[in-house]
Amino acid sequence: MGKYNRDQNCWSxxxxxxxxxxxxxxxxxxxxxxxxxxxxxxSYWMRETH
Structure with missing residues (x-):
């Protein structure tokens, strides 16, 4: 799991x-x-598309 820690701040x-x-x-x-x-x-966040 360690390699993902840098790439995601708010999601498990x-x-x-x-x-x-x-x-x-x-x-x-x-x-x-x-x-x-x-x-x-x-870091990234997700925006809903319409």
């Missing part, structure tokens, strides 16, 4: 699939109704 490993962890940020990479948004410091 069990809540995020591998596909979601490796999803690229930006609307062009959105899937499943969610877009990954970078905070610019290595």
């Amino acid at each position: 490993r069990g809540e995020v699939s591998d596909a979601r962890l490796h999803q690229h940020s930006g609307p062009q990479h959105a899937f499943g109704g969610w877009e990954k948004v970078s905070n610019g410091d290595g």
Whole structure:
């Protein structure tokens, strides 16, 4: 589990699939109704797409 600690600040490993962890940020990479948004410091948050 250690290798994931740097990449996720607010989600436990069990809540995020591998596909979601490796999803690229930006609307062009959105899937499943969610877009990954970078905070610019290595952390991310998810924004629902419409």
